[in-house]
Amino acid sequence: MGALRLPSLSSIFTSSSSTTRCLRSPSIFRRHHRLRLPPRPLTAANLSAQSTAEKEVSPVTSEGANQKSRVQDRAITPRSQDFNAWYLDIIANAELADYGPVRGTMVIRPYGYAIWEAIQDYLNVKFKETGHSNMYFPQFIPYSFIEKEASHVEGFSPELAVVTIGGGKELEEKLVVRPTSETIVNHMFTQWIHSYRDLPLMVNQWANVTRWEMRTKPFVRTLEFLWQEGHTAHATLEEAEKEFTDETGQRQHVWQTSWAISTRFIGGIIMTHGDDAGLMLPPKIAPIQVVIVPIWKKDDERTGVLNAALSVNEILKTAGIKVKIDDTDQRTPGWKFNFWEMKGVPLRIEIGPRDVLSESVVISRRDVPGKQGKVFGISMEASILVAYVKDNNIVDVNSYNELKDAISQGKWARGPWSASDKDELRVKEETGATIRCFPFEQPEGRSKACLMTGNPAEEVAIFAKSY
Amino acid sequence: MGALRLPSLSSIFTSSSSTTRCLRSPSIFRRHHRLRLPPRPLTAANLSAQSTAEKEVSPVTSEGANQKSRVQDRAITPRSQDFNAWYLDIIANAELADYGPVRGTMVIRPYGYAIWEAIQDYLNVKFKETGHSNMYFPQFIPYSFIEKEASHVEGFSPELAVVTIGGGKELEEKLVVRPTSETIVNHMFTQWIHSYRDLPLMVNQWANVTRWEMRTKPFVRTLEFLWQEGHTAHATLEEAEKEFTDETGQRQHVWQTSWAISTRFIGGIIMTHGDDAGLMLPPKIAPIQVVIVPIWKKDDERTGVLNAALSVNEILKTAGIKVKIDDTDQRTPGWKFNFWEMKGVPLRIEIGPRDVLSESVVISRRDVPGKQGKVFGISMEASILVAYVKDNNIVDVNSYNELKDAISQGKWARGPWSASDKDELRVKEETGATIRCFPFEQPEGRSKACLMTGNPAEEVAIFAKSY
Numbered sequence: 001m002g003a004l005r006l007p008s009l010s011s012i013f014t015s016s017s018s019t020t021r022c023l024r025s026p027s028i029f030r031r032h033h034r035l036r037l038p039p040r041p042l043t044a045a046n047l048s049a050q051s052t053a054e055k056e057v058s059p060v061t062s063e064g065a066n067q068k069s070r071v072q073d074r075a076i077t078p079r080s081q082d083f084n085a086w087y088l089d090i091i092a093n094a095e096l097a098d099y100g101p102v103r104g105t106m107v108i109r110p111y112g113y114a115i116w117e118a119i120q121d122y123l124n125v126k127f128k129e130t131g132h133s134n135m136y137f138p139q140f141i142p143y144s145f146i147e148k149e150a151s152h153v154e155g156f157s158p159e160l161a162v163v164t165i166g167g168g169k170e171l172e173e174k175l176v177v178r179p180t181s182e183t184i185v186n187h188m189f190t191q192w193i194h195s196y197r198d199l200p201l202m203v204n205q206w207a208n209v210t211r212w213e214m215r216t217k218p219f220v221r222t223l224e225f226l227w228q229e230g231h232t233a234h235a236t237l238e239e240a241e242k243e244f245t246d247e248t249g250q251r252q253h254v255w256q257t258s259w260a261i262s263t264r265f266i267g268g269i270i271m272t273h274g275d276d277a278g279l280m281l282p283p284k285i286a287p288i289q290v291v292i293v294p295i296w297k298k299d300d301e302r303t304g305v306l307n308a309a310l311s312v313n314e315i316l317k318t319a320g321i322k323v324k325i326d327d328t329d330q331r332t333p334g335w336k337f338n339f340w341e342m343k344g345v346p347l348r349i350e351i352g353p354r355d356v357l358s359e360s361v362v363i364s365r366r367d368v369p370g371k372q373g374k375v376f377g378i379s380m381e382a383s384i385l386v387a388y389v390k391d392n393n394i395v396d397v398n399s400y401n402e403l404k405d406a407i408s409q410g411k412w413a414r415g416p417w418s419a420s421d422k423d424e425l426r427v428k429e430e431t432g433a434t435i436r437c438f439p440f441e442q443p444e445g446r447s448k449a450c451l452m453t454g455n456p457a458e459e460v461a462i463f464a465k466s467y
Numbered sequence: 468m469g470a471l472r473l474p475s476l477s478s479i480f481t482s483s484s485s486t487t488r489c490l491r492s493p494s495i496f497r498r499h500h501r502l503r504l505p506p507r508p509l510t511a512a513n514l515s516a517q518s519t520a521e522k523e524v525s526p527v528t529s530e531g532a533n534q535k536s537r538v539q540d541r542a543i544t545p546r547s548q549d550f551n552a553w554y555l556d557i558i559a560n561a562e563l564a565d566y567g568p569v570r571g572t573m574v575i576r577p578y579g580y581a582i583w584e585a586i587q588d589y590l591n592v593k594f595k596e597t598g599h600s601n602m603y604f605p606q607f608i609p610y611s612f613i614e615k616e617a618s619h620v621e622g623f624s625p626e627l628a629v630v631t632i633g634g635g636k637e638l639e640e641k642l643v644v645r646p647t648s649e650t651i652v653n654h655m656f657t658q659w660i661h662s663y664r665d666l667p668l669m670v671n672q673w674a675n676v677t678r679w680e681m682r683t684k685p686f687v688r689t690l691e692f693l694w695q696e697g698h699t700a701h702a703t704l705e706e707a708e709k710e711f712t713d714e715t716g717q718r719q720h721v722w723q724t725s726w727a728i729s730t731r732f733i734g735g736i737i738m739t740h741g742d743d744a745g746l747m748l749p750p751k752i753a754p755i756q757v758v759i760v761p762i763w764k765k766d767d768e769r770t771g772v773l774n775a776a777l778s779v780n781e782i783l784k785t786a787g788i789k790v791k792i793d794d795t796d797q798r799t800p801g802w803k804f805n806f807w808e809m810k811g812v813p814l815r816i817e818i819g820p821r822d823v824l825s826e827s828v829v830i831s832r833r834d835v836p837g838k839q840g841k842v843f844g845i846s847m848e849a850s851i852l853v854a855y856v857k858d859n860n861i862v863d864v865n866s867y868n869e870l871k872d873a874i875s876q877g878k879w880a881r882g883p884w885s886a887s888d889k890d891e892l893r894v895k896e897e898t899g900a901t902i903r904c905f906p907f908e909q910p911e912g913r914s915k916a917c918l919m920t921g922n923p924a925e926e927v928a929i930f931a932k933s934y
Contacts, residue, residue, distance in 0.1 A: 098655065100605040101612070102642060107655055109599030110670065117601060133577030134584060138567040138691050139675060140628070144570070158635050161607070163644065165629035166690075175569060177630065177644070188565065188574055200521035203577065208606060208675065212634035223633075224605050 007058060027121060056308060076342065078276045088218070090270055094279045094343050097218045104216035104223040108263065111343070112219075114287030115266055116226065120206065122274060122284070123228060123261065130203040137184050139207065140175040147185040156180075159211040161223070177210040182258060185231045193233060193254060196244035202232040209262075219267030227262030279344030282367055289322040290389060291340045295333045295352040308356045310348060315347075319386040363388065379440035384436055387464060388412070394462065400427075400452050403463060407431045413462040414439075416448035416457035423452050433463040485556040515771060517580035535865070544807065545743050555685070555738055560811050561746045564685045575730065579686075579808070581754030582733055582850060583693065587673065590695060590728065598699060599629040600729070600745030602749060604651050606674065612650040619757045623647075626678040632770040644677040649725060652698045660721060661702060678728040684852075686734030747833055753902035756789040757856060758807045762800045762819040779816060786853040809831060831854065844906035845895030850905055854931060855879070861929065867894075867919050874898040879931040881906075883915030883924035890919050900930040 005224035018371040036166070075093050091097050096112030099105070099106060108116065125133070140163065156179045166439040178184070185203075193201060206228045213221050233254040235244060265462050273280040283289050285337040294309040296302045309325050316323040324345075326336050340348060351360040359380045376386050395406040407414040413433065438459050450457040537603075542560050544552040558564050563579030566572070575583065607630065613623060622647045630642040645651070652670075660668060680688050700721040702711060713920045740747040742805070750756050763769045763774040776792050783790040793803050800817070807815060819828040826847045832840035845855050855861075862873040864882040873880040880900070895901050905926050917924040 098658070100607075101609055101651065101654055102605060102607045105605035105607060107605065108603040110602045113600070113602045116603075133580070135577045136570035136575040136583075136693060138569060138574065140567075140572060140677075142568055149848065160632070160634070161630045161642075163628045164631045165641075167626070167627070167681065168625050174632075184568065187529035187568055190564070210607075214634065224607065227868075236633045389725060405549045 033352040034318070042071065053152060076276060076278050079274065080276075084217075086274070087267075087270060090274055090342075091218050092281050094181040096266070096279075099218070104213060105283075106218050106222045106224075108226075111287055112266060115269070115281070115285050116263055118285040118287070119261070119265065120228075125226075125228070127204050130202075131200075132204045132232070134205060135203050136205055136207070137178075137181045137188065139178045139209075141178055141181075141184050145178055145187065146176055148183065153386050156211075160211065161210045161212055180209070180211055180227055180260075181207070181209075181213050182231070183204065186256075189231075189233055189254075189256075196225045197243075198237040199233055201255060204228055204230040217267070219266050219270070225263045227260050227264075229260045230256045230258065263404070274344070276343030277338070277369075281344035281346060283346040286344065286346050287322065288324045288340075288343070288345045289323075290316055290347045290349060291336075291345045292323065292325045292349045292351065293333055293336050293340075294325070294327055295350055296355075301353040301356075304356045305351055305353060308380065311349075312361060312385065313353065315380075315382045315385055316389060319382075319390070321386070321389060337364075361385070377437070377438060377442075379437050387436070391464075398449075398451055403427070403433075403451060404431055407433045410465075412436070412462055414462045415451040415462050417452070417459060417461035418450040418455050418457040419452040427452075427463065431463075432465045434465075436464045437462050475910065493549075506703045542912070543743060543745050544664040545745075546741065548637060551684075553741070553743075554734075554737060557741055557746050558685050559808075563733070563746075566685070566810050569690070570669045571680055573691075576694075578734060580737070580756055582748070582752050583730055585752040585754070586728070586732065587695075594671050594695075594697070597669075598667075599671045599699070601672060602670050603672055603674070604645075604655065606676075608645055608648075608651050610641040610643055613643050614652065615650065623678075626680065628677045628679055640856075643875045645674070646676055646678050647727075648672065648674070648676075648696055649698070653723075656698075656700055656721075656723075658802070663702040666700055666702040666711075666721060668679070671695055671697040684734070686737070687731050692730045693925045694727050694731075696727045697725065699724045741811070744805070744836075745809030748811035748813060750813040753811065753813050753912050754789065755791045755807075755810070755812045757783055757791075757816060758803075759792045759814045759816045760791065760800055760807075761792070761794055761804045762817055764820075766881075772818055772820060772824045775847065776818050779818065779828060779852065782847075782849045782852060783856060786849075786857070788853070788856060828852070842906065844904070846904050854903070858931075865916075865918055870894070870900075870918060871898055871925040874900045874930065877932075879929055881929045882918040884926060884928035885922050885924040886919040893917075894930065899932045901932075902928045902931050903931045 026434050047433060056284070076089045079086040091112075095109050096115075097109055100107050124134070143162070144225065146160070157181055157239060162179040163177060164171055189201065192198060192419045206226070206256060208224055208226055209229075210224050213223060216222050219225075233256050235254060266399075268279070269285070270279060273282065281287075292309050292313055294305045296305045313323055313325050326340065331339075337348065344366065346366050348364045348366070350364070352362075355361055358377065360377045361380060363375050363378050367373070375394065378385060391410065391412060394412040395402070397403045397406055397413045399415075403413040403415060408431070417435070438461050442459055448457045448460070449455065514585050543556045546553040558579075561578060563574050563582075564576055565574045567574050591601070610629070613627070626646055628644040630644060631638055633642075656668065659665060673693070675691055675693055676696075677691050680690060683689050686692075686860070700723050702721060721836070736748070736752070737746060740749065748754075759776050759780055763770045765770045773794060776794065777786075780790055780792050793807065798806075803817065811833065813833050815831045822828050824846065827844045828847060830845050834840070842861065845852060858877065858879065860871075861879040861881050864870045864873055864880045866882075870880040870882060875898070883903070884905075891902060905928050909926055914929070915924045916922065
């Protein structure tokens, strides 16, 4: 049996659809005390990012960036220039994590922890659907357990944190802070598995583990990290039929599996998906999936714009989308765009006075920079807006075949359209898709040919399956 | 500032309503290996309960029960006879927990951990609704942090587990395995709070903590336990207005609170709610809220009964109720009744051939023993059954006023009824309740007077608000 090591992973995640209601704080237990706050100079000695309110004024610097050449108003070192500095800048500026007081340890801040929670929510559903039960094994393991298995001694000895004092006294047997739970899981399995009737045994635990790494980096390599570890024991059908019936009490074997995913994965997400503008989060694990930025200039525009933004916020929240309005008037819209792009929010909704009049919004994708990722004139009408936000994979199409491909992949198709109602009916009958809207703001550029007829088309239409 | 200690609590919990779909196991990472299982004599040296399949044959014994005098077929020491033995028997037989290999540590088994998860689900929703964010602080704390605060040294020194070796080397500064995170939280708060604009700061973490207890008992006192610890920092409105505007860099104070709930609470639930028959779980934290026991004698009854049980199972599962069918034919219904009572399942549904014919079920409450807690003739019709199971607080009423009271409290009212349709309409108009059913099996006993008219009544009816 070998040690449980961390895999390299590629995976997809789904979001938890939580709705927010208004309840009072549980008054379980409350102690009030006062904490003295010393004035704290902003240094690069730790990752602590400044408060949002201060960010624009003095961009935070971070450890490990040796060759920074920063553009004004940009706190993130370009990725191409210094990958390591870029990585640490993102973690600091997006407030994902901070250094703990012990070398190599990490505080996972709320924005970073929310990513981990989305991963947990996704996996917990999968684990339970497939018959696994969560449970918890103690983290202290007798040193002798590690010694029992040669591969464990070899693999983990240099990485162990060892408790030698407990309750003020030297311990008779040293205790290892788990680097993985395999040895203790196996110890317990032998107590629970008496025959094939106790199999399969499929358990999982969410826990912290400790490995005394010498070179550390937030998320990807820290002394302590969070993970889940799945441990299962199975009898093969053949083995089960052979036995475990004939209960002779002889030693038998079970088949075991182990698998894990950890907070290191978050480091991988940052590295894989980020760019010079900052973090880029897949929608399904993003703590904020949509940010709404209301835009107004004159005071008399303010109320209308804010009301529209609140209404859009409610629509999306009710649909289970994690949405946030940034309605502070201490920041310009441009600053907000940059800030939320840096935080990796997948979709931005802009609402200005013109949008209020046309009852539509502008939606920008984080993963498609500039105008290319920007769509104007999406209706505020709940069903259209929600459908668009939930599936914003709009594909530009120029022919009916391309449209059919896009729809069959569950995407939306946007293309020039000047065909008849009869043609639209044909599209519906053959693909299930109907015209969801003619965007108010049409793309500029060369004249277009209708995707269906080839005739000149004044407008593009967006097709999607009905919900 | 003082140390965070554990409160005594009384609280209510709600369940997570999870639906089950059929997905395949994630093939994230898989290692196969074989574990040798030694033949294991059943001893009292640890809490390991036997597998369900073996329980009837040889009742498990457990540590700490000195004066047991067991009735045949009963594995639980009577509570009145030996409270401690009773407590340990429940933990062993209901498979809530087991001893870990290190003295004073505990393995929380799936059935026990599911109770903790229900508590987590409930609190996480509350915490987030009230503006708290989850995050994670590292568990290793420099020894100097503990020494900084006199109350911590005094309170925790005798309870500390101390890491002195890391990566094979003696550490320069010893590390404490957190007994609570207050010192490290405060250390980080000073880095994050620069002015009143950073307040309130309201965070929570789910974590394991370690206290070197000398006398231990599963759940209530173990070296390591799981908890959540909430930590918040607030500026009062007055203080905020005074400042934090005048940024002189002087030391300022913030108001802090801390609160916690831990797995110790599960020990409290066992002690508070259990009885001689075993565990008794409040529905909102029960891993299984309803168990269905199909009952048949003849082979030709089997299919009909099992199909009805499966149908009831689907109805309840769809309604978000945690339900389980016990359809093994290796156990008698009586054995199953005792077993699931011992496991503390709040409601039992019995379905026999007669019930199939009348399209109804029999429902028994765990918390009301014997016939008193048993209601016959509840319709299998989905809306009636779900409503009954979700709110099985049926109140027996003998007058219209009592009926009105029960309905206004959201309960069901059961009472003698021989009044007219017009009277029923009046009840509906005045209380919103209608007759849900006339139970097939009517309570025996003395003749009854209609709760509305006072005339003799042949039957009792159950009233409830429509859904």
